[in-house]
Amino acid sequence: MGSGAILVSQTLRAMIADGAIQALVPVRPEQIQPSSLDIRLGARLWQLHCSFLPGHTGVERKLGRLATAVHRLDRDEPMVLHRGGVYLAEVEEVVELPVDVWGRGNPKSSTGRLDVFVRLLTEHGTAFDTVPAGYRGRLFLEITPQSFHVAVRRGDCLGQLRLARGRPVLDAEELERRQLTSPLCRWSDHSAAPVASEPSPSVLMSVDLESAEGGAVGYLARRHLPPVDLCRRNLPTDRYWVSLPAAPEDGHVLEPEQFYVFATRERLFVPPDVCAELVAFDATKGELRTHYAGFIDSGFGWSADDSTPGARLVLEIRTHDVPFLLEHGQALFRVEFMRNEAIPDALYGQTGSSYQMQGLKLAKQFG
Numbered sequence: 001m002g003s004g005a006i007l008v009s010q011t012l013r014a015m016i017a018d019g020a021i022q023a024l025v026p027v028r029p030e031q032i033q034p035s036s037l038d039i040r041l042g043a044r045l046w047q048l049h050c051s052f053l054p055g056h057t058g059v060e061r062k063l064g065r066l067a068t069a070v071h072r073l074d075r076d077e078p079m080v081l082h083r084g085g086v087y088l089a090e091v092e093e094v095v096e097l098p099v100d101v102w103g104r105g106n107p108k109s110s111t112g113r114l115d116v117f118v119r120l121l122t123e124h125g126t127a128f129d130t131v132p133a134g135y136r137g138r139l140f141l142e143i144t145p146q147s148f149h150v151a152v153r154r155g156d157c158l159g160q161l162r163l164a165r166g167r168p169v170l171d172a173e174e175l176e177r178r179q180l181t182s183p184l185c186r187w188s189d190h191s192a193a194p195v196a197s198e199p200s201p202s203v204l205m206s207v208d209l210e211s212a213e214g215g216a217v218g219y220l221a222r223r224h225l226p227p228v229d230l231c232r233r234n235l236p237t238d239r240y241w242v243s244l245p246a247a248p249e250d251g252h253v254l255e256p257e258q259f260y261v262f263a264t265r266e267r268l269f270v271p272p273d274v275c276a277e278l279v280a281f282d283a284t285k286g287e288l289r290t291h292y293a294g295f296i297d298s299g300f301g302w303s304a305d306d307s308t309p310g311a312r313l314v315l316e317i318r319t320h321d322v323p324f325l326l327e328h329g330q331a332l333f334r335v336e337f338m339r340n341e342a343i344p345d346a347l348y349g350q351t352g353s354s355y356q357m358q359g360l361k362l363a364k365q366f367g
Helices: 009-018 059-066 109-113 172-181
Strands: 004-006 021-023 037-048 067-072 079-081 086-096 101-107 116-122 136-145 150-152 157-166 202-208 218-221 241-244 252-254 259-268 274-279 311-319 324-326 331-339
Touching: 004 331, 009 021, 009 157, 037 059, 037 136, 059 067, 086 157, 101 109, 109 116, 109 311, 116 157, 136 157, 172 202, 202 311, 311 331
Parallel strands: 202 259
Antiparallel strands: 004 157, 021 086, 037 067, 037 086, 037 157, 079 150, 086 136, 101 116, 101 157, 116 136, 202 331, 218 241, 218 259, 252 324, 259 311, 274 331
16 A cells, blocks of 8 residues: 555645645635645736746746746736747745645646646746645746637636645555445446556546537537637537537547547546546557546545446547547546545535536536
8 A cells, every 4th residue: 555645625724824835815715625726827927939847947037038028917807818829827826835745736627628738837847747845935837728719817726736745646456446345437337447557556548429418429629719718607619619429430530739528438436535636648549638637636426325427537638740530438548546644624516616427518618
């Protein structure tokens, strides 16, 4: 059994009270998720002519060379980030982590479903989405809208931060035991999905091209449309998306550099003592990205009496360079499960969550 655990909601709340997580504008209660913290856009945003890693020179010096403009974000008036542009935003939250606590960043679900590529940076970071143990300093989000222009404000949550001690991933033996007794990942008949032990203990998941919900098994993003304001709701789906019909035999040919949304055949049931994370796609399976958002909080698809159908995961797919045939049941990615340090005091679905018990579902901005 591995040694380590993900920090949960009550610990995050205590870290805010103790000053280990700080913000000029106080952290809102709804930012605290069962096993992650939503992080907000701060006051400053830079337009860049390319992406970068800060390294030993640091963010500020790199910005002196790479920023083409600097903007002040307002809480009321939105600023439009243009498709294809590269931006860097200051994060409202500042961290002073204990020496044994490290972190990872990820886009929020709605951010990924809008095809907005978001990555977390530290002041001298040498890797994206990585916060080293004991880090003390500011955080930044690199933002690249890829299908739609998006309108953002100061305080908008585009990313998440997950904090941990040690190595919290469930080992193969424990994951096998859970899949045999009370499966975390199940087929539609509630039987357990198989466990893969290599390259790490995880469950393999696949795409569903048969179960048409509302007549669609997936969606293709349209382009050259008005900006998507992150505060809007009930935007017309047909204006921004092309629905894709069921194609169980022939599959769908994905065009290069287009953005697609599909869902998994399998469903997740994440109990309170664990959380999960999607693992990056294996490039030997094809040249494509299978997801942007990767954190799955405790309680996702789960109920205490096991009476729920569980929740499917949404796949945010972009293929590179060449057309790619996507077929029903094709295995695309893996999910790792991680041990929580304790039972969170609020589970996913009890915190105003938009995607509990979901099937195929677009970002919450669409009707």
